[in-house]
Amino acid sequence: MNVAYIKAQVKGIIGKEIFFYETVGSTNTVAAELSEKTSEGAVVLADSQERGRGRLGRTWISPAGVNIHISVILRPKMEIRDATLITIMAAVACATALRKTTGLDVSIKWPNDLTVSGKKLGGILTDLKTEKGAITAAIVGIGINVNSDTDIFPGEVNRIATSVKKETGNLASREAIAIAVLDEMDRWYTILQEVDNNMLLSEWKRLTSTLGKKVVVIVGEETLMGTAEAIDDEGRLLLTLPSGEIKRISSGDLTVLR
Numbered sequence: 434m435n436v437a438y439i440k441a442q443v444k445g446i447i448g449k450e451i452f453f454y455e456t457v458g459s460t461n462t463v464a465a466e467l468s469e470k471t472s473e474g475a476v477v478l479a480d481s482q483e484r485g486r487g488r489l490g491r492t493w494i495s496p497a498g499v500n501i502h503i504s505v506i507l508r509p510k511m512e513i514r515d516a517t518l519i520t521i522m523a524a525v526a527c528a529t530a531l532r533k534t535t536g537l538d539v540s541i542k543w544p545n546d547l548t549v550s551g552k553k554l555g556g557i558l559t560d561l562k563t564e565k566g567a568i569t570a571a572i573v574g575i576g577i578n579v580n581s582d583t584d585i586f587p588g589e590v591n592r593i594a595t596s597v598k599k600e601t602g603n604l605a606s607r608e609a610i611a612i613a614v615l616d617e618m619d620r621w622y623t624i625l626q627e628v629d630n631n632m633l634l635s636e637w638k639r640l641t642s643t644l645g646k647k648v649v650v651i652v653g654e655e656t657l658m659g660t661a662e663a664i665d666d667e668g669r670l671l672l673t674l675p676s677g678e679i680k681r682i683s684s685g686d687l688t689v690l691r
Contacts, residue, residue, distance in 0.1 A: 434480060435608050442612045445619030446474035447505055454479045456497070461560050461574040464504035468562060468570040476615065477504040482576075499580040500596075501555075501607055505618060507571040510626065513563060516571070517668035517683055518625060520545050520559045521637050523573045526621045527555065528640045530613035531577070535597050535605060540642035543661065543670050543687055547577065548642060551689075552595035554578055575614065580604050630666050637664070643689065648672070652685040661687075 436453045443449060450472060457463050457479045464477040481497035509519060524541045531539040531547065531554070542548050547555040555577035562570040578596035597605045624632055638644060643661045650657045650672060659674040670682040 434478065434611070436478065439478075439608055439611055439615070443615045443619070445616065445623075446472075447619040447622065448474065448476050448612075448615035450475040452477050456481045456483060457502075458483050459574070460502050460504035461558060461572050464506050464572045464574075465560060465562065465570075468506045468572065471506055473506065473508045474619070475506045477506075478502070478611070496581060499607075501575065501577040501579055501611055501614070503576075503611065503614065504572055504574045505615075507573060507622065509568055509571055509622075511568065513561070513566065513568055515667050516559065516561055516568065517544065518630065518633070519571050519573060520557055521664075521668040522621045522625045522633055523557045523559070523575065523618060525633060525636050525640060526617035527557065527575060527577070527614055529621075529636075530610065530617040531555075531597075534610050534613045535601060537597065537600050539640075541637060541640050542689070543641065543643040543664065544668070544684060549595055549600050551642075553593055554595055554597070554600075573618075577610065577614075579607050579610060634664065634666070634668075643670075643687065647690040649688045649690060650682060650685040652682055657682075657685075658690075 436451050440451055459482055460477045460479050479502045482502050524545060527547055528539045528541050531537060537549050539554060540548050545557040546553050558574040560572040561568055580598045581596045583594055583596055583599050644663060646661050648661045657672060657680060659672045661670060662673050663671045665671060672680045672682055
């Protein structure tokens with residue numbers, strides 16, 4: 434990837450400092466190691482990942498030269514209980530960037546998946562570093578399937594995953610998508626920090642494919658089934674159970690029932 438071009442094109446603080454690697458185990462792991470000696474908005478960018486992680490410890494397949502693997506180092510001034518909003522912010526930024534650069538109708542599946550036509554195009558994994566109950570750094574990892582052929586994915590993953598190339602029939606510019614993602618993150622992170630949550634949450638609701646659907650959510654050892662009604666001001670999912678009880682869920686593995 435042309436890192437110099439990306440740095441020259443980004444408009445805000447996010448992406449002005451980029452650490453590029455041909456191969457890493459995980460960009461989030463590298464970013465966490467660098468976070469104590471870098472400024473806010475620094476980015477780790479890798480051409481491939483050997484041990485990319487998804488939610489719940491799942492492996493994210495990321496071959497060389499075709500996809501986007503980015504981790505952004507942020508220092509949000511917020512309570513730990515509000516940390517879900519960081520992932521909400523990143524999802525809005527990524528969905529908006531992909532819509533602008535690819536023309537695809539990208540939507541968000543709570544809490545962290547980017548989808549097209551019900552298939553996963555990418556995902557977001559936020560790791561926190563904390564000290565004395567405060568967030569010292571948030572590492573926002575972003576993985577997007579850009580030019581990968583989905584037949585490389587094994588079994589079940591092949592059925593549920595897609596890429597920009599598969600959806601459009603054309604190769605896409607990873608640099609253009611990366612620039613758009615970093616610019617949109619800069620914009621929405623500023624809104625999250627300096628305005629209020631309402632603008633961010635309203636945009637998330639406009640872009641989501643989750644609300645109003647019958648879903649199953651796995652939270653730890655518990656499996657819950659119900660209707661995804663809304664998200665609250667902290668980004669938590671409001672799940673209405675068949676009994677009428679409303680559960681507020683900060684994180685979990687969600688499946689939309691067909």
